[in-house]
Amino acid sequence: MPVNAIVDISLEIHKGEFTAFMGASGSGKSTLLNQIALIEKVDSGSIIIEKKEVTKLSEAEQARFRLNNLGYVFQFLNLFEELNLFENVCLPLRLLGRYNKQGKKYAQELLGYFDLGGERLRSYPNELSGGQQQKVAIARALVKKPAIILADEPTANLDWNGSVATIELLKRIQKDFGQTIILVTHEPELGAMTDRIVELRDGKIVKDKRNF
Amino acid sequence: MFDRFRAILFLAARDASRRKLAFLLIVLALSFTFFNLLVSYSFLHGLEATFVNGAMGIFGNVYITPLAGQEFLAEDESKLRQIFSQIPEISSYSIHLNMPATLKFEGKSFSAISMIGITSDELSTSTVANNLKDGQFLSFTSDDEIILGFDLADALKDFPYNMTFVHAGNDVEVISASGTTRTFRIRGVIDSKNIYSNFSAYATKAAVERFLNISGKNSEVVIRLKSEKDTNLVQERLKNLGITSYIGTWRDPSGYIAAFVDKVGFFFRLMAVVSLLVGVVVTSAILYIHTERKRRHIGILRALGTSKNFIVGLYTAEGVALSIVGIIVGSAAYAIVYRYFTLNPIETLIGDFRPVISLGQVITVVAIFLLATLIASLLPAQSAARERIKKILAER
Numbered sequence: 001m002p003v004n005a006i007v008d009i010s011l012e013i014h015k016g017e018f019t020a021f022m023g024a025s026g027s028g029k030s031t032l033l034n035q036i037a038l039i040e041k042v043d044s045g046s047i048i049i050e051k052k053e054v055t056k057l058s059e060a061e062q063a064r065f066r067l068n069n070l071g072y073v074f075q076f077l078n079l080f081e082e083l084n085l086f087e088n089v090c091l092p093l094r095l096l097g098r099y100n101k102q103g104k105k106y107a108q109e110l111l112g113y114f115d116l117g118g119e120r121l122r123s124y125p126n127e128l129s130g131g132q133q134q135k136v137a138i139a140r141a142l143v144k145k146p147a148i149i150l151a152d153e154p155t156a157n158l159d160w161n162g163s164v165a166t167i168e169l170l171k172r173i174q175k176d177f178g179q180t181i182i183l184v185t186h187e188p189e190l191g192a193m194t195d196r197i198v199e200l201r202d203g204k205i206v207k208d209k210r211n212f
Numbered sequence: 213m214f215d216r217f218r219a220i221l222f223l224a225a226r227d228a229s230r231r232k233l234a235f236l237l238i239v240l241a242l243s244f245t246f247f248n249l250l251v252s253y254s255f256l257h258g259l260e261a262t263f264v265n266g267a268m269g270i271f272g273n274v275y276i277t278p279l280a281g282q283e284f285l286a287e288d289e290s291k292l293r294q295i296f297s298q299i300p301e302i303s304s305y306s307i308h309l310n311m312p313a314t315l316k317f318e319g320k321s322f323s324a325i326s327m328i329g330i331t332s333d334e335l336s337t338s339t340v341a342n343n344l345k346d347g348q349f350l351s352f353t354s355d356d357e358i359i360l361g362f363d364l365a366d367a368l369k370d371f372p373y374n375m376t377f378v379h380a381g382n383d384v385e386v387i388s389a390s391g392t393t394r395t396f397r398i399r400g401v402i403d404s405k406n407i408y409s410n411f412s413a414y415a416t417k418a419a420v421e422r423f424l425n426i427s428g429k430n431s432e433v434v435i436r437l438k439s440e441k442d443t444n445l446v447q448e449r450l451k452n453l454g455i456t457s458y459i460g461t462w463r464d465p466s467g468y469i470a471a472f473v474d475k476v477g478f479f480f481r482l483m484a485v486v487s488l489l490v491g492v493v494v495t496s497a498i499l500y501i502h503t504e505r506k507r508r509h510i511g512i513l514r515a516l517g518t519s520k521n522f523i524v525g526l527y528t529a530e531g532v533a534l535s536i537v538g539i540i541v542g543s544a545a546y547a548i549v550y551r552y553f554t555l556n557p558i559e560t561l562i563g564d565f566r567p568v569i570s571l572g573q574v575i576t577v578v579a580i581f582l583l584a585t586l587i588a589s590l591l592p593a594q595s596a597a598r599e600r601i602k603k604i605l606a607e608r
Binding site: 034037039040059060063064065066067068070072074078080081082083087091092094095096097099 | 522600
């Protein structure tokens, strides 16, 4: 018998908002995030991002939209081990054809913003701490100036201090870049650091609360 | 699209540079697999060719003999030459007059398979003169010279196969079936790796005519064609132009070789196919594992925003590119081996063995190898591209 991961969800997220999807395991929070990220299929309904209805796009068009407009931070970092820090961050630029002087300069500036500039540009992921690798992953998501950054449990592999530092970094990005961010977390204290918490249970939104 | 293609090439190059040993091992494995395919194919064909070429070297492509019950050919020499001149597919021919003969040397007698009377046409038709073991071939200026096949020369000296044989410069008595005896000077000893030839003696046709006290008679004709493919055509033409004698091929006097080649040839071809299959399976396994290892990369790239088709196309291309490098390295190694054994053939009892492979066969092996690599890369790339991105990325 098929199980609906999310049901009857109607949600609007504004530009520049930092929203957390929260809920217990199996609540549908990651599914909702992945559907917005066009990684998981939507069986019914529509998703509109920057006035564009994206659910009706073909697979190739969705991939292209994802490449151009969405930045994804994975639960398990997922950096390329054979690329150094700078090369990992620049990968979306290569895919977009923006790996030029300007693109490289922006990437370097971003990494400086994350305190990962200078000599560390040539470091490889296995030479960095968990927190530093997470910063690289966020920088990679941010480098293409996406409409939305979607982060699926980005603190799952970090200790508490690292987790808090990551959320604070995302908040700083939101403020400094006006970036729209959607975060999935199961930690209430981390969710409380965002602007808005959307709580899901059994695939439905049970609470939608602003934190200020 | 080009930008993403460059991105994947960049990733592949960085992967190769960071994992030099793995990359080298993959290329070496593919190279050796391809090399082995070429070696198996060419050495098996070479073995078959050694058998066949040895026989064709003595009996030509087309071989004319008397009909059953006849001692000589129905056609005389001028008629034969007139007919042969009308067939452009014929490269050369040699008309023989043969007689049974017993040879005697220092009190020891041995019966040859035949004493074959030849003319200088033999030099351009058969390979008999190419395999001198001792002395020189007939000069065709004297009717007192004789060439002995190696096994015959060996049998006339002490015990057979004891590495001693009658050498050039010695005189040997030849006794015909009617008891006529003549002394010949051994001008040379040949080793053509063919039992018929090695147990025969060669003299000028005029010498045999004098011995038999006949003229204008012929026992057989060895015909060399420009292309073996024309054998059936030439046989038909000879018949239509009036040859009533038996028009056969090298298979007729080489019954044992022909039977061996037919039966063993099937086995050789089967081995070549098995070798090819083993090569294909090994190649597939190597590339399957290599591409399977890229699942995570594929998942990351898809999450970053590349389409399934692009991922499949490019990782398949990576597999094929690795195979092309393997083909180049394997071919270079094979070229060295091929050249060495072509210049330094392995001497065997049945002839000089050299690897044999045509350009068409190389192209076939390359095509099959590339097809195998294409499939071996395509399947795991497609599998990963079709999987849910989240599932791949969740794999640790």
